[in-house]
Amino acid sequence: MISVKDAVSIVNSNIPPSKETELPLLEALNFCLAKDVISEINMPPFRQSAMDGFALNIHESLVYYLIGEIKAGDSHKIELKSGEAIKIFTGAAVPDSANAVMQIEKTVLTNEILELKEPILLETNIRPLGEQIKKNEIALSKNNILNAAAIGFLAGLGITKVSVYKKPSVGILVTGNELVKPRNDLEYGKIYESNSIMLQAALLDSGFKNINTYNVDDDFLNTKNSIEKALTENDIILISGGISVGDYDFVEAALAELKVETLFYKVNQKPGKPLLAGKIEDKLIFALPGNPAASLTCYYIYVKPILNQISGISNKENAVLQKQLSHDFAVNNTRSQFLKANFIDNEISVLSHQASSMLNTFALSNCLIHLPEGNYELKKGSKVSIYLI
């Protein structure tokens, strides 16, 4: 059995290479840029009025002569002589000969005579050409994640496609004779299958949408054939259940028969002890324990960071934080523990129902505490390592 630290570092040194792809801009939401994006235009592309008002060719007097109007989108060019003004609207192109825009509230217009209520400085209310970004500058650099603002920014530069890192496809293979699909009656001895939908939800929540699911009975050949199929159809495989030492746990043997290299099997952690990580060519396989809380914990600690890294996304948000406990807590375990907990008002509270079969308090938690194994007492205020989830 290896330590959590060693297990994480083994997985980290076996990350499959990232691949690039070009996507239409909207489809690239939440993807990570694989190349710098260069702006092909100045933004704004012309000197732009920031106010509804009057563009002026400034002279010494506060009185100007009005010669016309420019609306947003108008492309005709007008020449203003010194002392002339033109009505202008927010977003409209300011004539080259105008050197300030006075907002409408600070003027009085009588027929064609415009009087400013106060003097105005040069370039007031004019957005300079290329103020936000200039032609041929980097708009967004490689490794930035495209959020809604980034999509809007690039769209504003006329960009319709971007090079991003591919997000891996994930196969979820669920094992167990006891599992029944929702909407069916529960016979004695059966339970509703919930790991596949839970893992799909976790993947979707982390931005991984390319998911295939497979169900197998506790049968060696079935397990082997389904893993083989899942390997041809996905980049990463998550297997739920069948990885412990029971007579009907066939996952380890099936992986061995498929020549999957075992990176590690069994980790000194609770929940999730029987976790297995394997590799074949550039595909990673995680055999997650069937107990639902164990499966999800292993997803957050091992799988999600790897999926992010393959997708070019750094795991800053997955970093371990040190936070104080809001209460005393007694530790009594031979395995290091991941505990369902809540991080509220900068303090951590351990939740009840920690068993690896239970999701009821996991559903309410926003972090996992990682505690070293041993018998010891943590006092209120003690610092503990947490992973935000």
Ligand SMILES: Nc1nc2c(c(=O)[nH]1)N[C@H]1C(S)=C(S)[C@@H](COP(=O)(O)OP(=O)(O)OC[C@H]3O[C@@H](n4cnc5c(N)ncnc54)[C@H](O)[C@@H]3O)O[C@H]1N2
């Ligand atoms: N003799 C030993 N027995 C067990 C050990 C051990 O070291 N020696 N380890 C225990 C630990 S720890 C864990 S964790 C489990 C892991 O077992 P498996 O990964 O083989 O999982 P299963 O036996 O298939 O299922 C465990 C548990 O979870 C329920 N389950 C499974 N799949 C689903 C699903 N898709 N949706 C909802 N619930 C699921 C299943 O019914 C079982 O109750 O092994 C211990 N045993």
Ligand code: MOO
């Ligand atoms: O490792 Mo298991 O997840 O404790 O029940």
